[in-house]
Amino acid sequence: MVRGPFQAALPRARCAGFLVIENVRQTYDGVEALRDVSLAVAPGEILCLLGASGCGKTTLLRLAAGVEAPSGGRILLDGVEVAGPTNFVPPEKRGVGLVFQDYALFPHMTVLENVMFGLRHLPQAQARELAMRGLARVALDHYADSYPQLLSGGEQQRVALARALAPRPSVILMDEPFSNLDQRLRESIREETMTLLREEGISAVVVTHDPEEAMHIADRIALMRKGEIVQTGTAEDLYFCPESLFAARFFCDLNELEAQAQGGEVITPLGTFAAPHIPDGPCVVCIRPQALLFDTDRGGIESTITARRFLGRVDRLRVKVPGIEQDVHARLRDARAFRPGQIVRLAVDARDVLVFPQRDHDKGKAGA
């Protein structure tokens, strides 16, 4: 027996859903969009699928929603297989909510009719009442009889959310839900949405390409690349302990220096750093821009400032370091005292340095 959202005619107590993805593959015309992806979303958890465009994150979301069938692997919702070798539950029977980047509001229906769309199993009056309550929840009940085109982007986004939540899905899936909003609006809508989801205790999978956004909203982040999940963990895990150069680059603009590791150490023109688990041989030393310290009592390497740019919260400096071909860039608060041409003594905070063994596919960006 497949559990659907509408088994009971009356709203049931919500139980947050439990989504498991096991060894899922997806191939389009011989091209692998997803290869062997496994992932679990705990009840009530908010998980972000993070990656560049074309990495397969949206495909994974669509497979979970059931609007596409996987080429291989299994998907389980609350322990029940909804997609597998012998089983496929269509989206209308899955009980998942889906929110799109373009919101996908039905233009020929009013806001209220949109929200009532998923409540057809209920008597009209009850559906209306529930939908109105949902709209009130996103503070849009006064727009119930308007058509969605008349609403602003942020309001449309909230209607889409209310519509997806109305049938009380066990999991809500959101595809770049905030990327069509301008930046100021985005932050406030994001906060509101996440507060709502946490209050409802609903499980959510949110697709985004923006690492900062992922850190803002996620309990856990799954970082994807070329159809695979490269690392899963909390924002801190991914930021401080990236397992690969790719993951490190995704969360930070790094100064990358090619060097040789030897005996758990690596020597660079900016100093010697510990590289305890790195095998001897070529490696990449990554220094975060904020790791560079200027004219402190720790001493340092004599270097020349080549450019400074004021960016508000921080200033960005370019520095010519002897022995490093390209300029090193640094971020510094209140750097107005520094001028291009000025000689400074540059030191490095070793806590913000990461070392990775060099792999072929990492080449090209090193030293940037």
Next chain:
Amino acid sequence: MISLRTISARFANGTAGLPAVSLLVAALVAAPVISLAILAAKGSGDLWPHLAAYVLPQAISDTLLLLVGTGVLVIVIGTSAAWLVTAYEFPGRHFFQWALLLPLAMPTYIIAYAYLDLLHPIGPVQTALRAALGLSSPRDLILPDIRSMGGCILLFGFVLYPYVYFSTRAMFVMQMANLVEVGRTLGAGSLGIFLRVALPLARPAIAVGTSLALMDALNDIGASEFLGVRTMTVSIYSTWVNRSNLPGAAQIALIMLALVIALILIERFARRRQSYAGSTQRARRLVPERLRGVKALGAWLACALPIFIGFVAPALYLFVEALARLRFAGLSSSLLTQIGNTVLISALATIVSLALGLVLAFTARMMRNAVTDVILRVASLGYALPGTVLAIGLLGPLALMDDAIASVSELLTGRTTGLVMSASGVALIYAYVARFLTISTGNVESGLSRLSLSLDHAARTLGESAGGVSRRIHLPLISPALASAALLVFVDCMKELPATLLLRPLNFETLATHLYGEAARGTYEDGSIAALAIVLFGLLPMILLARTSRAPKKAGLHMPQREGVAHG
């Protein structure tokens, strides 16, 4: 291991019947072509040497000459009119923008019919000329006869150029602004821009428009016959009807089909690099250059002339004649019957076309793959089949169906039936649907393509089945596209002449066949009311076109949509 196809079939549950129906539709459209080949293979017996020696050479050369002449003329008139109203500002420009479409409302057989009478030695034009020149006898003023190849090309050019005008203008409006401005800064003058930038860029659009115009020319039966041009269509008709030689007609039809295929291949070749046309940066409208004085007058005349020759003069003539006829004889009851027949049969064909168009377009949206692609292609073949060719091809399948119906009826009731399909008008509806299905499929498809797939997916995750999504989301949202498809198919059915002539039930007259009969008998004035009625109905889609061409993204209403909708 379960295949992807079965999974996607399960995903689209509730719509499993769609591909089956689509396949059936494609088979029904393909049937006439297959049957034609079989018929032609049987040979025409003794008549073939006669056909090969006396009929075919002239039919082929006349047809080719007509196509080349018409092609050149529609390109010249269509592109220059489109460029004038896009690139220049002059008095009347906004009026011309839509008025240049008017001749589309005038079927070729009606314009020929009108001009035969207008330019007759004792018709209004020559009479007025003689009066102006002070001549008394028609013999004193010998003008070139309109009943000639040259006259036919001229009339076809002035009535078919809007196909080229429409497709080219859409291209000029949407694609050109930046390129034209860059060209100007690089020192190209107005004419240089037109010849070196605009025309080459518009080549794909010109190819599409010209091929549509030529399909229409090839399809024509009335005009070429009235004007004494023995095209292949005319030869097919006379071989079948006058000589009662069906295999012979089928052989000519098969050669004509080869000509159609050649035409399509040429069109494909001419727009082989169409990709650059659709891929330019954000569309911006060209700011037109203001013309003054003689130049403005020249532009005005260049736009007014095609409208006058292609629409105003013949329409005015029909109006005057029809009015006189109504005063003299009133509206005859037979004409009312013909109007009723025309509307009924066209409406039925429209309903069937829309229903099948919906099935095909939904199939394409829900399960686009190589198989459904082929099905769609085949199902839209009919538009390329000239009416006479289609009619001959349909005879075989229709006879088979009649036989089947008769044997079933004999089995059930003990009595045989007659030729149910042919005698009931079902044959006619079959022909109309086969020919105009592309219009409804194309309109529904382009309507659907504007609906983001995320609407479908949102509805599905909110608990709606695939069929329910079509009913509750797609249908309401594409109703404008459906309405315009209905209008276009209806009017095309009303105007259809060649297939109607050959497939109508005995003693069943539509406005078009009535007009053809009157013209064939030489009793022109009796046909004027029918002709006027057809033109008036034909104006309806013109109004639609004029309205939508303000937003040229919706262009292609009358154009068969040969390209599929990209899978989102």
